[in-house]
Amino acid sequence: MAELTGVQKQYILHWGEMGTRWGINRTVAQIHALLYLSPRAIPAEEIAETLSVARSNVSTSIRELETWGIVRAVHVLGDRREHYESMKDVWEMFRLVIEQRKRREIDPTREILRQCLTDLDPKELGADYTRERLAAMAGFFEAVTELYDQMKRLPTGTVRKLLRMGTKVRKKAG
Amino acid sequence: MAELTGVQKQYILHWGEMGTRWGINRTVAQIHALLYLSPRAIPAEEIAETLSVARSNVSTSIRELETWGIVRAVHVLGDRREHYESMKDVWEMFRLVIEQRKRREIDPTREILRQCLTDLDPKELGADYTRERLAAMAGFFEAVTELYDQMKRLPTGTVRKLLRMGTKVRKKAG
DNA sequence: CTGTATATTCAGTTTGTACTGAAAGAAACA
DNA sequence: TGTTTCTTTCAGTACAAACTGAATATACAG
Numbered sequence: 373m374a375e376l377t378g379v380q381k382q383y384i385l386h387w388g389e390m391g392t393r394w395g396i397n398r399t400v401a402q403i404h405a406l407l408y409l410s411p412r413a414i415p416a417e418e419i420a421e422t423l424s425v426a427r428s429n430v431s432t433s434i435r436e437l438e439t440w441g442i443v444r445a446v447h448v449l450g451d452r453r454e455h456y457e458s459m460k461d462v463w464e465m466f467r468l469v470i471e472q473r474k475r476r477e478i479d480p481t482r483e484i485l486r487q488c489l490t491d492l493d494p495k496e497l498g499a500d501y502t503r504e505r506l507a508a509m510a511g512f513f514e515a516v517t518e519l520y521d522q523m524k525r526l527p528t529g530t531v532r533k534l535l536r537m538g539t540k541v542r543k544k545a546g
Numbered sequence: 547m548a549e550l551t552g553v554q555k556q557y558i559l560h561w562g563e564m565g566t567r568w569g570i571n572r573t574v575a576q577i578h579a580l581l582y583l584s585p586r587a588i589p590a591e592e593i594a595e596t597l598s599v600a601r602s603n604v605s606t607s608i609r610e611l612e613t614w615g616i617v618r619a620v621h622v623l624g625d626r627r628e629h630y631e632s633m634k635d636v637w638e639m640f641r642l643v644i645e646q647r648k649r650r651e652i653d654p655t656r657e658i659l660r661q662c663l664t665d666l667d668p669k670e671l672g673a674d675y676t677r678e679r680l681a682a683m684a685g686f687f688e689a690v691t692e693l694y695d696q697m698k699r700l701p702t703g704t705v706r707k708l709l710r711m712g713t714k715v716r717k718k719a720g
Numbered sequence: 721c722t723g724t725a726t727a728t729t730c731a732g733t734t735t736g737t738a739c740t741g742a743a744a745g746a747a748a749c750a
Numbered sequence: 751t752g753t754t755t756c757t758t759t760c761a762g763t764a765c766a767a768a769c770t771g772a773a774t775a776t777a778c779a780g
Binding site: 459492 | 554569577634659665666670675686693
């Protein structure tokens, strides 16, 4: 088993912390970081050793990463074990994560807000005010969804290109 | 103390859950939801009663919301207590939160990535590969920062306008 | 079919965050 | 000044999420 270099350790630890701050399990994030930096696929046993976590913990975490679609199992000739590798395209990885967090969190929130606006009894005290606030929040989430849909339609790399253009334009103007 | 209506309860509970999924304390999020829906500023004691949490918990949570800049204390004539109210402009609230999460999480990550690229010893095994991956990740975070900066320069409401335009354009084309 | 290697599940334990209530602190009042 | 009202701090506790290791399941080889 390859020992981690200082830089690898630093990256993996930081990525774990980042994870926790965004509601992603630390070990899950660390495993992802490890696989992302690895030029080869790694079997679960070795992941467990490298990060000093239980084999079973790796199993669960890998499954999570697989459902995100950013890690997959590959097979190595003459080895029965599953070896795991991370997607390497950073933009695509974040796209996948964002897509799914939208589906799991933003969409249900939109639904709840719509439900609240429907359920709101106009007779109850301060219903008008509540409706106003709920509608404003709902509008925001609809706009975010709209923005997301528009982004999604752009072909890969376009965001990056637009970004570069924007920078040039600003430089000319400034 | 005003009891919560069904709709208010639903919104507050959901907002609390949303918070936890994004690394924000449940009570903090619930208090924010309560204040957001409230047409008047509310004293801490009443918040505690309404949400059934300890008075001290409210104190800490309110402070957190104040540092985000989305809740502030106001004073009511003839009442010594602090009454708290939430900002009502949804876009501005999210702008503030995003700005600060960028500062607290994205910026340090960029720093770490730069540090890693500097620290990377070209002599150590697989340094080239590690550098490639770190550089790709760093590039992504630089781009996100760039995108954020460009957004920030747009005057308030422009994003919403662009969004509406985009929708129209697509409708014409489609 | 049996034995071995690997992966997953799950009950129990650990850990870290959130929360409480008591005590201290601060501000207004008399 | 002491008293009252309100707020914050903090040590201890509770709780939920994460983690472990043993047991179980699965897949393969002989």
